[in-house]
Amino acid sequence: MKLRNVFLSGVFALAMPMVSVAETANLDQLLNLVKEGQARDNAAFEQRIAEFQGSKAKQEQLVREATAERDRLEALSADKEAQFRDNELIVAEKQAQLNDRLGSLKELFGVLQQVAGDTKSVFEGSVISSELPGREAFLTDLIRVAGATSELPSIEQLERLWFEMQREATYSGRIASYRADVVTPSGETTQQQVVRIGGFNAVSDGKYLNWDIESARLIEMDKQPGARYTDGITALESASGSELTGFWIDPSRGQLLKIMGQSPELGDRVDQGGVVGYIILALGAVGILLAIWRMIVLNIEAGRISKQMKTETVDEKNALGRVMAVFNANKKSDTETLELHLGEAIAAEIPRLTRGIGWIKIISVVAPLLGLLGTVTGMIDVFETMSLFGTGDPKLMAGGISQALVTTVLGLVAAIPCVFLHTLTNNRSRALIMILEERATGILARQSEQQQAKAA
Template structure:
């Protein structure tokens, strides 16, 4: 009968006031929700039952937001409303283990100085790529508008090339070709500005990650030489920290490679338009001179 009654109560959700020991050591009265004999929560945080002190204790480190989110939903539920909730059948042991697993911020901190340098470089590369894409697409729209007009507008690359043609319209074909080539060469640095830096960042970031991994592995082997290999957790933790920089390097390099390809292809498209228009201008100029000579 007692076993049956315990099984029945293990499926009930109870709400009551109880004293809770905070991680700071203070004791406060909170509204506690108990889910059977598995979990107890209060103020969106998981609690654990201390057998020795016979008191509820708030976990020093809560598990990730994926697990603490349903706690708030459970506390705000009313009546027969159903809500999902994570149940710990080990009565607190799994929650403690999950609380010890590092989160995203902890992983980044494990990368150390090298990891932060990689993230800064990755952010710079992405910002440069976004800036260049905006500039190049704006320049492309101006060039498309210029292609529909015979009047050169010097707010775009094609307009400046056409202005050079108008200034040297009476020159011979060879001289005009040199002037147009010079005008296109002057536009190339404007179209390819900062694209090379994106490529450099995409190459340097994984190398920095490898550097951080190698230095981290050196620390692991030094620890093994001092304390031996009797504690696998010590070695696993050190190796995990060493590999974080490699992950950060790849995270920074992959988007930079992709964005470098986009910006480089866009700048090449614009340069091809300039060369194509310049070739057309030269062809028309040569035909006009040939017809005059005939």
């Protein structure tokens, strides 16, 4: 260390001769500036020390004030807690006095609350609310009041509850006509004239309406039941006074109508049969029309033959007349030759009398086979659906099962009348053929007798 000081002093000693007079003056100024800055810093420091001492006293004063406020609030809190405990005892005592004075009325208010709740449910699900909207609102307040311990129902509320219950029973036995909002299947809400039948059904413009509980509005059924049930709506809407008219009511208040509306009609049933079903119906129609045509032709022919049987004049516009014309043309022939000519004439008439009857039989046989074909294809669809979606949802298999059953039914529906009509037409034609054969046999018998008489 000493060597370092000696070295530095030597360096300064060597450097001093090299410093000029001007540089010395600058160093003195710098030294003065440093002294002045140090003096200012000392003054600021002293000032801050004084301010800190002053604020410390102020902070101690604030702490004392906060402590005093805390003590005051703690005392106030203790007073309030004591007052709260006293009030709790007073409230419990008063509540006990109230319960003692209420006695059986408390149970009555409980029953009143239950009755008001049940009545509210009835009003919300009743179609009468379409004529008397908003009547269940006061029941909500009554239920709240009846369930409260600090508030009692008023006489007016009790009387109104009795009145509304009585009015519901009275309106349930009336048929009323009024205007109300009706929601159409397209979603539009329109004002319509509504006829209400007690608490069962409501109708408008020839259609049934359902009361929707959630929206509290009348909704027109998108699919109406069959004409058998809707025919009486128009008569009911136009009836007046004591006029009586028949009408179907739904005691389930719309549930049965919904089920009946969802039930497929005849056209829907036919659609379920698919292409095979329509083919079966077409064949059945062809068979029936063919049978009707043949019956008309055979009946006309039977009338002509019957007329021909009553006269000896030959009319070749009927089968018997043509057979008799053959006889007249071969009177001079021997019996065997005449028999051959008559047999030929009868054979020529058989196709005319049996024309088209074979097709009726074919249709009666093919129709059930087509029904069986539809059944098989429908069951194939069912098994394909089961393989894809399983058996959890029966609705997915309903389409194939419907096709299987409907085509079988359609096949039987087409076959049964065709079998009956084939039998009828066939018997009719055979009866006419038998008449021709009988007449031909009689002619041969007379011809043979005449030839034997001549020979004798």
